[in-house]
Amino acid sequence: MSASIKGKVLLAYSGGLDTSCILAWLLEEGYEVLAYMADVGQEEDFVEAKQKALKIGASKVFIEDLRREFVEELIYPAVQTNAIYEGVYLLGTSLARPVIGRRQIQLAQQEGCTHVSHGCTGKGNDQVRFELAYYALEPKIQVIAPWRVPEFFNRFQGRNDLLAYAAEKGIPVVQTLAKPWSTDENLFHISYEAGILEDPNVTPPKDMWKLTVDPEEAPNTPERIHITFAEGRPVKVVNQNDGTKVTDPLDLFIYLNTLARRNGVGRIDIVENRFIGIKSRGCYETPGGTILRVAHMDLEGLVLDREVRLYRDEHVTPAFSRLLYNGLYFSPEGAFITSTIAASQKNVNGVVRLKLYKGMVIVEGRFSETEKLYDMEESSMDVHGGFSPQDSEGFIKIQSIRLKKWGGKF
Amino acid sequence: MSASIKGKVLLAYSGGLDTSCILAWLLEEGYEVLAYMADVGQEEDFVEAKQKALKIGASKVFIEDLRREFVEELIYPAVQTNAIYEGVYLLGTSLARPVIGRRQIQLAQQEGCTHVSHGCTGKGNDQVRFELAYYALEPKIQVIAPWRVPEFFNRFQGRNDLLAYAAEKGIPVVQTLAKPWSTDENLFHISYEAGILEDPNVTPPKDMWKLTVDPEEAPNTPERIHITFAEGRPVKVVNQNDGTKVTDPLDLFIYLNTLARRNGVGRIDIVENRFIGIKSRGCYETPGGTILRVAHMDLEGLVLDREVRLYRDEHVTPAFSRLLYNGLYFSPEGAFITSTIAASQKNVNGVVRLKLYKGMVIVEGRFSETEKLYDMEESSMDVHGGFSPQDSEGFIKIQSIRLKKWGGKF
Amino acid sequence: MSASIKGKVLLAYSGGLDTSCILAWLLEEGYEVLAYMADVGQEEDFVEAKQKALKIGASKVFIEDLRREFVEELIYPAVQTNAIYEGVYLLGTSLARPVIGRRQIQLAQQEGCTHVSHGCTGKGNDQVRFELAYYALEPKIQVIAPWRVPEFFNRFQGRNDLLAYAAEKGIPVVQTLAKPWSTDENLFHISYEAGILEDPNVTPPKDMWKLTVDPEEAPNTPERIHITFAEGRPVKVVNQNDGTKVTDPLDLFIYLNTLARRNGVGRIDIVENRFIGIKSRGCYETPGGTILRVAHMDLEGLVLDREVRLYRDEHVTPAFSRLLYNGLYFSPEGAFITSTIAASQKNVNGVVRLKLYKGMVIVEGRFSETEKLYDMEESSMDVHGGFSPQDSEGFIKIQSIRLKKWGGKF
């Protein structure tokens, strides 16, 4: 069989035009191709996509539900560390890559594939994220990245070339008008980039935003919720308006998405720096994740020791965020830094009360029944609790020794 | 004269009950007292306060308009560095302290005062900020902090003691009901703390918020503005709805305050860690500053080099923020770190287009006519501009060398 | 009984003039006093000191051998993190404080003491280190620091006052001439400060150095040793000159001390910054610790991943070193940071070959039988192993994208 000549390839398949053509092309090149679809919460007709892959010639098709491990292993640690890239981006695409890449390698090993393949372009972050994960988890794997292979990218220079090839190969193409931008969707977020968005001064059209309602069209009545955290992970959400209560980790996150989506929470529009050094404009919707970020940071104010927070903020958070963005979750430093998160969150236990209103996530209060770092009497300006005012005098005097030596040089 | 027995004191005077009693008490203790009021943009009847101080017995009263230096020397550098404390607080109180303290020392030197005094409590941050500034700028100065002096704080154990003393001394007291919280206001922000806010789970009452309209009551129609930055400082604001244009640094900031206030922008409610190690609940309104933060960070995405931003974000911003919070602006490290800000902002030139709507500050686009780090063709996913896809291949392969060595240990 | 009037004090006792007078003074003040001596490896006649304390009036005397926990819990983690203060000081005094303070609190709790006391001065680091440890481990403990109590320090203004008091109380005083400097000794190091050393330009006299031979008088023949590390801890030392082999953690450290001492290894003379902001001149001998630092850092070059090392070097090492110096080992951040050390050292397994010669610790080679990050073929300049030269081309091209945008602005 021709497939065996060059080996078996496990292709990360989306059901779209690009990866369908890649599938056909890999077959044409003499590979046996197995298709793999990761369900990380994106809106997708997996059944139809599976049939399409089989029709094109995939010898097997895997549809893997990775939503729970995505939430538990990636999203919640990101919440625990308040992970953020360049001050604004909640890392939605980056966070899904490790679970997708890991399962792809597991399946490749299970099926005896010598190669893996993906449909990422040669200019983006995702090629780096997938391939560094592949190599870290299986150093012997061989990667086929068609959009970096001259035979492929010279042949398919635009959408029309792909459409012609699809017609030639009998690949069914959905007759929708292509959107003038690209998207990447998962349970945590959706991204929009390229096309008309490449001009960073073009305001995204109203109909681009898919996950969240426009804040201007969100309900006029706020919605109030309580989120309970245990060791920095959300363990309960209660809707104060209707009494809904959710505790399962995956269900809880999906429910927060629902709440955020209908209240217009989580849109951003930025210019960011890709790992490869190019600036890139992206728009993102991160509904539930935005609520959790506000709530978790607020609770840490109440229950986390100042110096633990400072060390985490200045060292763990930037390092963890950057390694996610750059595709280095599976790496020696990734393993090391990830291993330190739990110890920083032991005391992050309590409840945050939030109001959702037209895009805003407003903290209305917080409490903890177990953590007692906050001491009402001690912090009171009116009560002489905890320590004597003269202690402050000594504290200031000692601090000033160094300054007095320097005095007057400003 | 009895005033000359113990020396001359320059008292930071607010016109309120506390500092009026302190003024009287210092006179009683045998000091000559000069009163000093810093106008940093707070709502205040300076003329009335001056008359009150003179009536109590101040030998001189100084009212100093520090608003311009506050904006130009403190607020704008904070904007340039995206200064923030514990991820949420824009440092409004901290930012005013250096200009207030510096003028107090200048006046003390000019008037031959041996002492300075203030009305800060013995548990807060402000005593530290003022006194470290005093000692750094004038190592020989002597500080009287009555709320840390046993003779004072034992005598005045509550508001009633102060009222009785005021009555005894003939100090006029405004017959308003005291608010059940304390505030500190300046051009940049207002803070609310203490009193009923000491329970971190109590939602602030609607009528507490003074500077901004409630987002729920803000206009239903968004307001659109363009902010132009030059070397990281805002130099022009144009209101797209009505054509208003402002360029003077002080006027510009005041105008942004106006815009933010009427659109409900800039409220937060947090638990923070004071310098002295106590947790404290504070609510803050930072209207114009919140708009500038969003705009400046967005523009940096477009025009600032990735690695300059990263270094600034991970080193300069946290250090500058913390030294402001802790009252160390006038210090060797304060001078050093502040001196590095300008070099990081040389390329932060351009315009950000914003929409203000019910508390939200939404970026709608940005451009720069001079800075060209963003390259539409290069970042395009559709065009082969700037570099070859094979370069990415090499980039990834080199990155993976280290990971392959470690492979499989996860 | 008078002792019970004010409570029971557990005094950290050294047997010297100061703490003997403090013991007598505490009794005079109406406390019951229990004396506690920590054996952390210093040269000391514990039996004689015990008799002395009992003679003065201590109701109990505890001599605690803490050497093993000192080595295993403090010294070896310091080796694992390459802990260092201000680039030069190996933290010898700081490292002993946690074990001494912890046992003092344990004994105080066991004996029902309401107070602890120590003989540290009011200007140094040690008062801070001891007391922060006390308060962290037993928040209710009360501390008596006589050198900060006016009744005490005004009464005893110099050595003569103490000698007179000792005579009055019948406290035996050893008739040695006091050295014109102070020392603090333990298994890890000895410090010299104060007295004639307070002039930072005075060269320490040759006879000051106590632990190590002068490099100029060290043997002319080098001594060669092999040190084996497992997970970053030394587990075996073999002397290549005479075949001596040591493996017990405590014995191993003592043996390294012996080797270093006779080869003149480990002297430094510095001006450092105390926690309270004063500059202070100190001379230190850290014999075995200096050898371990050189060896451990060298082995990490061979076996530790670059990015794990970088993160550890830039974040863990400075934070761990500073918290030790500042007496914050027992703190939330101390617990958190310490908990991350082990994970950074999993691969630090191997052997370092050293030559000791007249103060120098010279690495002559290193190897690891288990860790394979170093790949001779790959790093070879002569062999095309591991990756293709064209990969470097892509790596450089991608790195240059950002630089070309900026090009010419230097």
Added chain:
Amino acid sequence: MSASIKGKVLLAYSGGLDTSCILAWLLEEGYEVLAYMADVGQEEDFVEAKQKALKIGASKVFIEDLRREFVEELIYPAVQTNAIYEGVYLLGTSLARPVIGRRQIQLAQQEGCTHVSHGCTGKGNDQVRFELAYYALEPKIQVIAPWRVPEFFNRFQGRNDLLAYAAEKGIPVVQTLAKPWSTDENLFHISYEAGILEDPNVTPPKDMWKLTVDPEEAPNTPERIHITFAEGRPVKVVNQNDGTKVTDPLDLFIYLNTLARRNGVGRIDIVENRFIGIKSRGCYETPGGTILRVAHMDLEGLVLDREVRLYRDEHVTPAFSRLLYNGLYFSPEGAFITSTIAASQKNVNGVVRLKLYKGMVIVEGRFSETEKLYDMEESSMDVHGGFSPQDSEGFIKIQSIRLKKWGGKF
């Protein structure tokens, strides 16, 4: 003419076998070749090398004395920041690259060259350093790196192929036995790597070390010197043994080299991590630089504020060191970070007294006539200068507030 067909190349030429063959090969490929030799202090017969290049066919040869700018612009800033890579390596090769690369681009621009070329291998750091400098300074430049060009590296697979080619082209080859390692030498250091050194457990042979005498063979009598610094730069060296005094920046550095070389100062033997992720064994001699590092760090202890030092140590030093190592001196972040050095060194004025003995650099004292941060009375344990012991009490009490809250959880 054939030379004009493909353009003009400016080749970084060393006079050795490799770059001589590259010169001939570039001519063969149809380029006009100009040869460029940078004098950065290496031992080299420049005149002979020039004649050789002309004989092979270079149309011009440039010999550029860059020693002074190397010392003033690179070495002294590295001294000011205590630059170091991975805790041990003083960055000798990295430091020379910016001056060499910059002059090469200046000459290329002056001579109208479209290309530059070098003889670096495809696995090392230097290719990256040179090329990133080229691209940053002249984004349009084209780089020919023969050791990454398949036509070249496939043709010349070993030294014998090069020798045969040299014979064919009539290139004179010096009849010395090739050393079994490679070296890179400049005024600051020499490196040894590759060949027999690739086994990290092989002790370098005694006759490898070229710049410094073996410590075992260094004089038995120590040599004493005083080094004066002004704003962190060495401005005077006085030899106390013979009265020699040097002040010119370049002469001073050369003299320190002389002193260090004869006293065996500056050898290290390490395994480091290259930028491209490979571990590599290198031996280095950095004679004068090692003395300056010890002296500068010592002086900073006396005259630099604690917090300025801390910030510099934790932020500037690692960033500056890493960007030098990785070839990013000419970069936005390189320009920014370099611009901050001077402000950190304003107070680094004073004299350090050193003893050089058999590889050791021993500090014997230091003083400053202008800087007064060190205060003998204040730091004295015996004198109550500067502040009251009770201030320390308050300082400790305030620090303990946070710890007491956490107390007992260890």
